[in-house]
Amino acid sequence: MREVVAGIDIGGTNIKIGLVNAEGEVLWRSTVSTNQYPTPQILAEELHQLLLPVLNSHNYTLKGIGIGAPNGNFYKGTIEFAPNLLWEGVIYLTEIFQSVFKVPCLLTNDANAAALGEMLFGGAKGMKDFIFITLGTGLGSGIIANGKLVYGHDGFAGEMGHIIVKPEGRVCGCGRKGCLETYCSAPGLVKTYLELLSSSELQQNITAKEVFDKAVSGDKEANEAITFTGEILGKALAMAVHFTSPEAIFLFGGLAHAGDRLFLPVIENMEKELLPIYRNKVKIIHSALPQDDAAILGAASLIWQE
């Protein structure tokens, strides 16, 4: 009997499921689409049907289930008012999964889960103080201090994407203005690029990846847009350093692939806004988690770290 943990990542479009061993190997994985499950009870039951034969045929023992989910509350095991999910209100998801699978189940938001994944299986092995940032559709963050994930008193800590960096700045999905993620995210980069273009050149349907490709081929505005994104991110990271003084900040997700084009302005602007005692100490590192399995590894880490 080999012990495995099921890591489940619930997104607005897809749900990823994987079986992860103690070494952080993903032994089996699957993806299902989120909207086919009208209730979380049905999701739990159908995933049980899906996993049972896999567990039996490989002689795996299921040690527990870790779930990463938007607006996930670690303490209550709930998803609360997630704007991108069909399930409304407060969903007691870990209770449902525990009653169906009869194993321990823990849940947190996706960036927090990925931070744990980085600590157990990625580039933060042995680190006790670091910050993990996901740069995708939004900006997510997970903070590790004293070797523990910071959940906060209510289970919702680490919403760095929503600190206000520009009063009266861009409108955010959260209903406020000037949030960090309206600048430092894939859509934020595209918006910056479009703002830099003269109106006659407007290309409304460009993606962040296409902005990168343009930058690589020497496009001036595309390079400026990435530099601007790095500037704002670097200044926000400087603030973060003054709070928890991390050994490293890991960047993950689509935008992190921009490499030095993004990392250099991030580092330059962060260092510029640091108190001298923090300078030239904090490493800005690309996440070592594999892009495709990061969410599953992160979710599984909730159980493996116990």
Added chain:
Amino acid sequence: MREVVAGIDIGGTNIKIGLVNAEGEVLWRSTVSTNQYPTPQILAEELHQLLLPVLNSHNYTLKGIGIGAPNGNFYKGTIEFAPNLLWEGVIYLTEIFQSVFKVPCLLTNDANAAALGEMLFGGAKGMKDFIFITLGTGLGSGIIANGKLVYGHDGFAGEMGHIIVKPEGRVCGCGRKGCLETYCSAPGLVKTYLELLSSSELQQNITAKEVFDKAVSGDKEANEAITFTGEILGKALAMAVHFTSPEAIFLFGGLAHAGDRLFLPVIENMEKELLPIYRNKVKIIHSALPQDDAAILGAASLIWQE
């Protein structure tokens, strides 16, 4: 034999020493002036001479020594390049005290120590996630997450006074511009008040306390200055909440005595800049530590919390 801890607070002008029991009672206290000790070795030896008869006559056992000091590094037990002390460079203070007193000695910066004091002996008993802010000559902060003080990887976490809140803002003692403490501190309040006065009314030698007194007696600019201070602090606290989602934020020090005049704009502006999931949850509370003994209690908490 009753166990006591010596709490020592090292300031630029005075050093406070107290003996504290497990219940947080200060059983004995003394104040000496800092500049009479040309070296930390002499300080340790003279404090030993001072404490020995007190310990013997009361039949106290000294369990350990906790020290709060500017630029104090918990992990190394050092004071590093403290601008307001005669002792230059890196001082291995806990080593010196341990060799003289033959008891365990721990050290951290004064705001961190006071945060521990609030948790053990003040208004944060039972809280696992809170932030402690000192508003005095500068702005100090201590962050508690998961029931532990956040020291950061290098022992220097919690320098919230130096996050930059106004690019190209007021010049700070740290050599940069726009740091939070240039606005939210006793000198910051005075500066704001003087800026609000027309030049003909300039009163360069006013203190923060006198600005409060003017505000109480209805002075328009004094009230505006306190409100402005509260606005900037409230916005900075909103940022802090997005990082560690504390149950409460404790305000301590001279400025905190302004009461509702300061607290109301702090709360209003913090709430305005919070993501909805955090709203109406975070208590802004006046520290319950006695003003005069807070530093001693905080320093002693380093040992009592072990």
